[in-house]
Amino acid sequence: MSKSDYESVMGLEVHAELSTKTKIFCSCPTEFGGEPNTHTCPICMAMPGTLPVLNEKVVEYAVKAGLATNCTISRNSKNDRKNYFYPDLPKSYQISQFDKPLCEHGYVEIEDDEGNPKKIGITRIHIEEDAGKLNHNEFGGGSLVDLNRAGVPLIEIVSEPDLRSSGEVDRYLKKLKSILQYIEVSDCKMQEGSLRADVNVSVRKKGAKEFGTRTEMKNMNSFKAIQRAVDYEVDRQIDVIEDGGKIEQETLRWDDVSGKTFPMRDKEDAQDYRYFPEPDLVAIRLSEEYINDIKENLPEMPESRRERYINEFKLSEKDAKLLTASKYLSNMFEAAEKICGNAKVVANWLLSDVSRILNEKELEPEGIPFKAEHLAKLVELIEKGTISSAIGKKVVEELFESPRDPEEIIKEKGWIQISDEGAIKEVVEKVIANNPQSVADYKAGKDKAIGFLVGQAMKETKGKANPQMLNKMFKEELDK
Amino acid sequence: MDITSLTVHELQEKLQAKELTSEEIVQAYVDRINDKEKDVKAFVTTLCDEALKEAKEIDKKRKNGEKLSNLAGIPIGIKDNMCTKGVKTTCSSKMLEDFVAPYNATVVEKLNDENLIDLGKLNMDEFAMGASTEYSYFKKTSNPWKLNTVPGGSSGGSAAAVAADLVPWALGSDTGGSIRQPSSFCGVVGLKPTYGLVSRYGLVAFASSLDQIGPITKDVRDAAMLLNIIAGHDERDSTSYDIPKKDYTKALKNDVKGLKIGIPKEYFGEGINEEVKKKLEEAIEIYKKLGAEVEEFSLDIAEYALATYYIIACAEASSNLGRFDGIRYGYRTENFANLKELYRNSRSEGFGPEVKRRIILGTYVLSSGYYDAYYKKAQQVRTLVKKEFDKAFEKYDVLLTPTSPTVAFEMGTRSENPLEMYLADICTVSVNIAGLPGISIPCGVNSDGMPIGMQLIGNKFEEEKILNAAYTFEQEYKFRDKYKPEFRK
Numbered sequence: 006m007s008k009s010d011y012e013s014v015m016g017l018e019v020h021a022e023l024s025t026k027t028k029i030f031c032s033c034p035t036e037f038g039g040e041p042n043t044h045t046c047p048i049c050m051a052m053p054g055t056l057p058v059l060n061e062k063v064v065e066y067a068v069k070a071g072l073a074t075n076c077t078i079s080r081n082s083k084n085d086r087k088n089y090f091y092p093d094l095p096k097s098y099q100i101s102q103f104d105k106p107l108c109e110h111g112y113v114e115i116e117d118d119e120g121n122p123k124k125i126g127i128t129r130i131h132i133e134e135d136a137g138k139l140n141h142n143e144f145g146g147g148s149l150v151d152l153n154r155a156g157v158p159l160i161e162i163v164s165e166p167d168l169r170s171s172g173e174v175d176r177y178l179k180k181l182k183s184i185l186q187y188i189e190v191s192d193c194k195m196q197e198g199s200l201r202a203d204v205n206v207s208v209r210k211k212g213a214k215e216f217g218t219r220t221e222m223k224n225m226n227s228f229k230a231i232q233r234a235v236d237y238e239v240d241r242q243i244d245v246i247e248d249g250g251k252i253e254q255e256t257l258r259w260d261d262v263s264g265k266t267f268p269m270r271d272k273e274d275a276q277d278y279r280y281f282p283e284p285d286l287v288a289i290r291l292s293e294e295y296i297n298d299i300k301e302n303l304p305e306m307p308e309s310r311r312e313r314y315i316n317e318f319k320l321s322e323k324d325a326k327l328l329t330a331s332k333y334l335s336n337m338f339e340a341a342e343k344i345c346g347n348a349k350v351v352a353n354w355l356l357s358d359v360s361r362i363l364n365e366k367e368l369e370p371e372g373i374p375f376k377a378e379h380l381a382k383l384v385e386l387i388e389k390g391t392i393s394s395a396i397g398k399k400v401v402e403e404l405f406e407s408p409r410d411p412e413e414i415i416k417e418k419g420w421i422q423i424s425d426e427g428a429i430k431e432v433v434e435k436v437i438a439n440n441p442q443s444v445a446d447y448k449a450g451k452d453k454a455i456g457f458l459v460g461q462a463m464k465e466t467k468g469k470a471n472p473q474m475l476n477k478m479f480k481e482e483l484d485k
Numbered sequence: 486m487d488i489t490s491l492t493v494h495e496l497q498e499k500l501q502a503k504e505l506t507s508e509e510i511v512q513a514y515v516d517r518i519n520d521k522e523k524d525v526k527a528f529v530t531t532l533c534d535e536a537l538k539e540a541k542e543i544d545k546k547r548k549n550g551e552k553l554s555n556l557a558g559i560p561i562g563i564k565d566n567m568c569t570k571g572v573k574t575t576c577s578s579k580m581l582e583d584f585v586a587p588y589n590a591t592v593v594e595k596l597n598d599e600n601l602i603d604l605g606k607l608n609m610d611e612f613a614m615g616a617s618t619e620y621s622y623f624k625k626t627s628n629p630w631k632l633n634t635v636p637g638g639s640s641g642g643s644a645a646a647v648a649a650d651l652v653p654w655a656l657g658s659d660t661g662g663s664i665r666q667p668s669s670f671c672g673v674v675g676l677k678p679t680y681g682l683v684s685r686y687g688l689v690a691f692a693s694s695l696d697q698i699g700p701i702t703k704d705v706r707d708a709a710m711l712l713n714i715i716a717g718h719d720e721r722d723s724t725s726y727d728i729p730k731k732d733y734t735k736a737l738k739n740d741v742k743g744l745k746i747g748i749p750k751e752y753f754g755e756g757i758n759e760e761v762k763k764k765l766e767e768a769i770e771i772y773k774k775l776g777a778e779v780e781e782f783s784l785d786i787a788e789y790a791l792a793t794y795y796i797i798a799c800a801e802a803s804s805n806l807g808r809f810d811g812i813r814y815g816y817r818t819e820n821f822a823n824l825k826e827l828y829r830n831s832r833s834e835g836f837g838p839e840v841k842r843r844i845i846l847g848t849y850v851l852s853s854g855y856y857d858a859y860y861k862k863a864q865q866v867r868t869l870v871k872k873e874f875d876k877a878f879e880k881y882d883v884l885l886t887p888t889s890p891t892v893a894f895e896m897g898t899r900s901e902n903p904l905e906m907y908l909a910d911i912c913t914v915s916v917n918i919a920g921l922p923g924i925s926i927p928c929g930v931n932s933d934g935m936p937i938g939m940q941l942i943g944n945k946f947e948e949e950k951i952l953n954a955a956y957t958f959e960q961e962y963k964f965r966d967k968y969k970p971e972f973r974k
Contacts, residue, residue: 051813053814088803090810092824095808279852
């Protein structure tokens with residue numbers, strides 16, 4: 006049989022750190038970084054006798070996430086303890102949710118590989134606390150424990166095994182990220198680990214009803230790595246089966262350098278987490294009113310923004326969709342539009358040059374280093390004729406290198422457009438003198454030759470000459 | 486004047502009347518500790534010098550007319566499982582032998598707010614697991630009534646210290662009887678409040694859904710006064726209730742006319758010592774004479790309470806005690822080559838046998854495959870126990886039972902037989918399972934002169950009823966006037 010006879014089945018457990026100001030069970034800051042163990046207190050260090058108190062914002066954020074992913078919100082939910090020993094887990098149990106998660110039975114809509122809409126089921130969303138971090142001790146043996154992250158609130162979003170390709174996995178993750186950012190419950194900074202995914206992969210023969218045995222890759226935090234890992238793991242599993250082998254249910258580690266998965270070295274002999282209800286916390290009871298209030302105050306979601314861009318700004322559907330895929334990008338678009346009033350041009354810059362550079366640098370839109378005001382100013386400078394769009398491209402590059410007022414950039418770099426008639430005339434005369442062949446072509450009726458001459462003049466002025474003036478003046482000179 | 490034989494309300498009167506200074510009171514206790522602690526061994530840590538210093542400061546403040554609480558300058562003892570900033574909190578365990586908490590338990594803050602003076606930290610069964618205080622890693626506390634008997638447990642240090650006049654009053658904690666049973670053994674008053682009435686923040690957890698802090702005192706009025714101080718909602722403890730503050734001393738009316746007392750007959754059956762039974766029956770007669778309406782009834786779920794208790798308490802303990810892993814604080818083995826050995830050896834060497842027994846039991850009942858048969862079933866029985874009590878309180882104001890099936894037993898006679906030790910809790914555990922308030926007061930002595938305790942159980946947040954019932958009996962029976970421990974003779 007060949008690979009095309011198999012179907013791959015993926016399900017994801019996505020952990021997103023919530024962007025509440027304080028931790029889930031104490032009032033320590035959730036801020037990323039900081040000297041080790043400075044964002045800690047007796048509670049998140051699990052000193053004897055301390056007790057957790059649930060941060061209400063965490064519940065609110067999780068309910069928001071549930072509503073934004075079409076989940077049913079539990080009116081009656083609770084916390085449970087998940088018991089296991091590890092030095093980054095100071096209480097020796099993680100307070101999580103076991104059999105009564107806050108949100109259940111939702112879905113998000115993505116496109117399948119053919120571009121058709123497809124619903125991916127959300128099994129559940131529950132709240133839990135993050136663990137600390139172990140740092141290898143550079144001064145000798147052992148590891149150092151940093152508990153700054155211990156107690157940072159997380160939601161775990163568990164999908165149904167509805168994903169059928171690495172492309173779908175990628176689109177699902179990006180969709181989730183976009184949703185969480187839109188409702189402002191997580192900043193989803195993958196580099197900082199605030200969005201991570203455990204990916205379950207199995208394969209089965211097409212048409213089979215039963216799922217194959219799955220493997221799990223834990224704590225993945227890059228879209229690209231996840232896609233590569235899924236592709237690799239699907240191929241590996243098919244190869245194993247084709248060779249007459251059996252897939253073992255195990256946890257794997259993805260090695261991005263070699264591009265392979267490996268069984269986790271420390272294979273825990275079937276962990277028994279001994280879940281039981283957290284006796285230090287009371288049940289979470291949510292009123293209809295509370296849930297409706299959150300529902301009514303959910304921010305505008307990408308779909309309705311898209312409609313608005315098409316109707317209000319007359320953007321193409323494609324552009325509107327690209328812009329609204331990221332709330333950050335979309336916010337920047339709206340802010341810049343508000344200043345300069347030129348929606349189409351702002352959209353063009355964001356979707357062409359800015360997006361290209363982001364791609365090259367492998368950055369998310371949040372990585373755009375400059376402000377909406379800078380972009381608006383750039384658009385205005387081009388409109389006024391202070392610079393050409395060719396110079397505009399250079400300004401964008403420069404904005405990525407060292408973000409500042411574009412006006413300052415062009416002054417500093419000497420990129421201001423030459424619009425002085427005398428100076429333009431000088432260049433035009435020089436180009437005409439140096440390019441007799443083109444002049445002859447033009448006179449012989451080849452209008453295109455003018456374009457070449459303008460190009461030469463731009464080259465001569467390092468792109469600073471006003472192209473409209475050049476065009477006009479060449480025609481005048483040659484038509485004399 | 487024999488200062489240390491006075492109750493706290495007597496001390497308070499003398500302080501207010503300027504017949505005594507705080508320094509005189511504390512000095513009397515320091516002298517008493519210096520004299521008797523070597524026999525009783527109630528303390529893990531004494532704070533005599535600090536206490537004297539504090540007493541002098543308070544006297545100065547009082548002299549200067551500074552506004553102080555009525556109880557300012559009166560000393561107290563604290564069970565060694567409540568965190569005290571800057572003073573060791575050991576839970577009588579090798580695991581926490583040198584542990585100094587960086588914060589105060591909420592109850593300790595409340596004592597500080599009243600300017601009560603901490604005389605020291607009191608001995609207990611390791612991590613509050615036991616009924617004789619013999620499972621302390623440091624020392625075995627003696628019962629002041631007879632030094633070769635146990636003071637009960639786990640708050641044995643607190644009860645013995647109060648009985649021996651080493652402290653005027655003390656805080657204990659009660660998970661399955663740990664305040665009431667030692668109070669019964671030592672002939673003092675011990676109150677376990679309703680679950681949620683007193684904040685657990687800073688109490689080193691044994692079983693979170695059962696633990697409650699409460700007073701151990703010489704008489705009922707003192708218990709009401711100490712409850713006044715420690716009760717109240719705490720936003721740091723989600724399981725503490727937000728109910729209006731009360732003055733429990735106002736409940737002490739010395740009148741039980743018309744009070745409906747239920748006698749659950751299961752608590753007077755097999756396994757209850759005959760002399761204990763007899764004293765309880767006498768107490769019942771006294772209540773009748775005082776005008777209470779007494780009726781026997783059946784609380785048949787009671788026989789399942791002990792098993793239910795040990796499953797739930799051990800399950801929670803196995804999780805609560807996981808944090809003692811040798812990583813951040815507490816005992817760490819010197820003998821390890823990898824993480825697993827660090828865990829295994831630190832915990833094997835740091836915990837005593839009873840703690841290990843309960844961790845293993847608790848781990849077992851929560852394991853997959855056993856969870857439904859044990860933990861889940863126990864939770865279901867717990868619901869039934871609560872319902873049975875609810876039903877009882879539709880008919881009765883308070884329930885009356887023995888506190889313990891026996892008087893204090895001799896040291897070393899039960900510590901090797903855990904099951905027999907567990908039976909010491911048989912009369913008290915269901916109160917914790919149902920989250921109810923219970924008080925133990927002395928109701929006589931046996932033929933050896935050892936005190937016998939009576940337990941009064943109330944409905945949730947009806948501490949007033951049991952306090953009044955206890956007070957009325959106390960006023961009639963005058964136990965303190967009739968009997969004194971070996972020490973006072």
